[in-house]
Amino acid sequence: MRVVRQGRLFCKVALGAVSVVMLSDGETVMPLDCLRGPEGASLGEAGLAGADMREDKLHLPVRAFLVRGPEGSLLVDTGAGQAWHKGLGQLGAALAEAGTGAQEVSAIALTHTHVDHVSGLVGADGGLAFPNAQQVLVATEEITAFGDNPRLNPAKVRLMPLEQGDGPSFGVTSINAPGHSPGHMAFLVEGRMLIWGDLVHNVLQFARPEIGWKYDDDLALARASRLALMEQAVEAGWLVAGAHLPGPGIGRIERAGDAYAFHPVTRGY
């Protein structure tokens, strides 16, 4: 693995036959009570020590990842478009900064169907933001949720169900990681990098992986998926990449005492 190129909104990493480009959709903040203890209670001031905060709130970057292979480019998640917080919806700018554009994307796979992951599928004009993406792959469990969102109507004809073990593009394997949402999916790239969607919303969850997120559909199941995949990533030496990880959204995970630590990749690493 090596960081090939990096800019304000992107970071490109080479992984053998494929490369992965982190694309920033922008950054926002969320209320402090979004981080929750194992029983669902807010953490309180002391419990938030070590959290990534801005403006006395929780810092929440939003990211997508472009997996470039010999047979095309798979976009994992699409950002918030214009459907959520101000300052998001920068995916197009990130692609431009990385020297490409929406036309490069030949398929799309979603980690799940929440607003900050699906909304970028549709542009400000209401049309498909990635016209060359022939397939939009969504976990079977979330096909209905996708279909219930009228904003996504233009993308429905390209919808395809995604299951554990499927290979949405060259070198990419789908891995079930349920809990944050019923069909939440992670993607293992070249057996070396796990793009894990929303397993982690704040860096505090590496030191205290028992902590959940207010919008986890099932806190206990999300925790079980987080713990299992963190441990597997450490054991296998996988890099991890996440929609809400600190910059540049890709890093190494190491064991630290009873828990874990995150080390972002840097240029020259």
Ligand SMILES: [Zn+2]
């Ligand atoms: Zn998210």
